[in-house]
Amino acid sequence: MTNDSRRYLDPEVASRVSSLELRARQIVEGLMSGRHRSALKGQSVEFAQHREYTPGDDLRHLDWKVWAKQDRLYIKEFVEETNLRATILLDASASMDYGTGETHKHSYASLLAAAVSYLLLRQSDSVGLVTFDQEIRAEVPHRNPTTHLQTILHALHVESPKKKTDLEAIMRRVSESQSRPGMVVLISDLLADRESVLKSLRMLRQRRHDVIVFHLLHEDEMEFTFKGMTRFVGLEEAAQLTCDPRALREDYLESLERYLGDLRRLAGQTGVDYRLTRTSEPIDAVLARLLHERIRA
């Protein structure tokens, strides 16, 4: 077994991945129970080429003949005939490392990414994943076998986020790597340079991607209900501010609302499916709303 294989068998990672999968399955199965028509469609049949095995690839696609001949693990790839190629972009910057428990932004984002992936893979759509901060930290290519979920789940595991976000560069890279328009699901707190965020989303839409943005914010960030003298230390910035948060709350909320307003306007203008999501919201409810609105659309 290779070193990579051993890494994948890290018990902690395996436990987390399996837990994530289990939860994602629970969410999606519960969600899809009784549902007959897929909201997110995609199929694939024709062989195209071999590529090296990466963890998470469906073992059913292993070319045993090649392994028998060359003792190397190759996966058979098929020409996509699916009608949906989804790329999940997961923000793993330092700003996502806020919150505790289930409301921790990055944890929430991971679970949401897993759930979306499962949802898509369940209907045989091709799903890819990119986790990023100011650069791409992990990338899972588009595949549609349900076994691909494991690969995605492994990729979701990121050690505590530490770096800043460079959304524009990442978006450009992802966009350029896409040969044809597909679905882009961005899960991020969008706490980056405002112009760059807007520009990135606009760019994705210009390339005719179906863009779904899960704008994740923690309850604290939405309500800012801190009391007492507090020193705020920037997660991505070196700045710090000691203040009575109650004195700044009103203006903070106004600033935030202005930003959200800009995003909503942009979404309205460009057709981005913008979804402001509090990490306190149940993910199944978030997905249910998404599916419901998509079916209606």
Place this chain on the structure above:
Amino acid sequence: MLSSWFVNPAFMAGAALIAAPIIIHLLHRLNFRRVSWAAMEFLLDSQRRNRRRIFFEQFLLLLLRCLLILGVVVLLARPLAGERLWSLIAAGQRSEHVIVIDDSFSMGQRLGTTTGFGEGLRMTRLLLTGLADQPGKQFVTILRTSQRNEPEIAGAPLDRPLVDRFGQLSESWEPSDLATPPGDGVAQAASLLAANDASQRSVYLVSDYRAKDWGEEGDLVKSLRKLSENQTELYLLDVASQASPNLTVERLSASLGSAAAELPFDVAVEVHNDGPDAVERVRVHPRLNDSPLPAQTIERIESGQSARVTFPVRANEIGRHRLQVSLEEDALATDNKRWLAFDLEPSIPVLIVAGDARRLGARFLSFALAPGGGVNTGLVATIHGPEFPTGVDLAEFRAVYLVNVPQLDGKASEAIVDFVKDGGGLGIFLGEQISVDSYNAQLAAEGGFLPAALGPVRDVSDENELGVGLAWQSHPVFRVFEGERNPFLDAVRFQRYFTLSDEEAARDEESIVASTSEGDPLVVESTLGRGRVMLFLSTVEPSWNTWARNPSFVVAMLELQRHLATPAIEGPEARVGVPWQVDLDTALYRPAATFTIPSRGDGAARTLEVDAERTGLAATVTLDQTEVAGIYRLTRTRTDGSEEIVAKAINVDPAEGKLAKLTAEARRELLQGIEHHYFLPSDFRADADEGAFEPRDVILLILVLMLFFEQWLAYRLSYHLK
């Protein structure tokens, strides 16, 4: 310094507590929790926009909390208010205040439940409190006009304890019996301030502002003008006494010349009505040696006028007596009483100098004055003659009669002149032996005592055998004969009498007391010094007339004696405030004396031993402390050790009882060109009576408002979720 501003200055140490909110604020800022935060952009953006507002709000809240603590501290320290801007500007400067309090007895006029004097003390206390509250160095001198040379408080630093001291001192103060004009007090104040280098000098005159004290521009106005010219601030504090009906015992006198033990003598009381209306049935209550005598009534006294009541008084005991009269209570009590002290001898000695050897006229006169037997006139007549008794002290006699004395030498004439000038009475009867030339040359000349120069004797018997009748003017000697039912004098006839010289023909008719029915003068009166001289131009004995045989003679002679023994001009009345000086003949008395001084009200008299001031053989003892009206006594010791007591009544000045106010117009006219400030009691707030105005209520109100504002601001800044 703080004591000038606060009642409890020690509490101001608590002002350090205003640091508490600042320290708490700083500690609060240091005690923060740390939060790693993603959305710093929005937070920093908010901070940038709100930095000024937050600083201002926090600063205002902090300031309010500091002020609240300071307010509580100030409230406990009890600040004194009334400071004015100019006072603050003047802080550090030295101010000298002289307060002159008029304590003349007119200040004792009742004003409701208090008196003018009491009102003056109240105003003074408030004034002191107000001055004590002012910043800067304040010094005060307080003097009463009755004791202006001995200020009660002299140049003392003015602070709250001094105000309290004044309050304690003034509790025992009351108006004096003196009539010291306020001008004397102001002059004293000017004198005190003349040598003072204070940057601000003020004189306050607390008085009742009576017209009598101001009148024409007198010393008072001159003193005020001088003070004003010397840059002294003048404050006139009027206790606002008003003119009100007031009766004053103006005079108490007795015909002591005809007074002796067991003999009635006349006492006269004059009462002045100072009120605007006439008063009727004024009751006068006499007391002899503290025993009440029947009250007397004056039927009516017109406004602004005086009226007299005369009544007989008899004392049986020989020696010292004291008589007091009083009126019923009115606005001013002090001038309702008057005292008289007198000694009664067992008899009234008179001297008759008989010019003729037979002493015929003298015996007739002596018989008329002291008939003897069962009739006691109190008079004891001593007859000398034919020469004038030069070795006799005339002062021992109440009256001296010259009966047909041919002439007198210069020494005798001088003795008589001195006797009359001192208040003695002299009766002169003429006769055959008179030397007209000598009389005219010596006795009628300047410096003599004869009322008129004599002319020749006129004998009317040739023309009218019975003689001419007697016609008299209304005069004390003849007043008893007035009326239709008294015809005795009509029967008196004069055959011979001296005429007056031609130079006397045009003399004042008022001096002619009686004349013949044909108009020739028969009785001429004059005054010399304080005494009286009555010249009868005929004889006593019935040789030139028939009077001595007429029953009216005795009566007329007794009336003559009474009239002559009563001085024409009464001696100066002893007034309060005027030292009592008594000469002591060191050959007879030891050079010291003990004075007994009456007290005000019902208090016990006190004694004061005074050593005499000696000038050669003469010595004088002086009592300066005569501020209280009443009977004073002097006990002097003879060289043989025996004691002798002299009594004297010292009374108030009745003019002080004139309560007419100085009108505002008159005051303005008198004080024209003199910068001054005039205040009434209403200008002194009653609510500050117990002390200076303390703005506790105001501070409390401000504190409450500040507290509400602080709470509101704190609530607002606590950023409650809306």
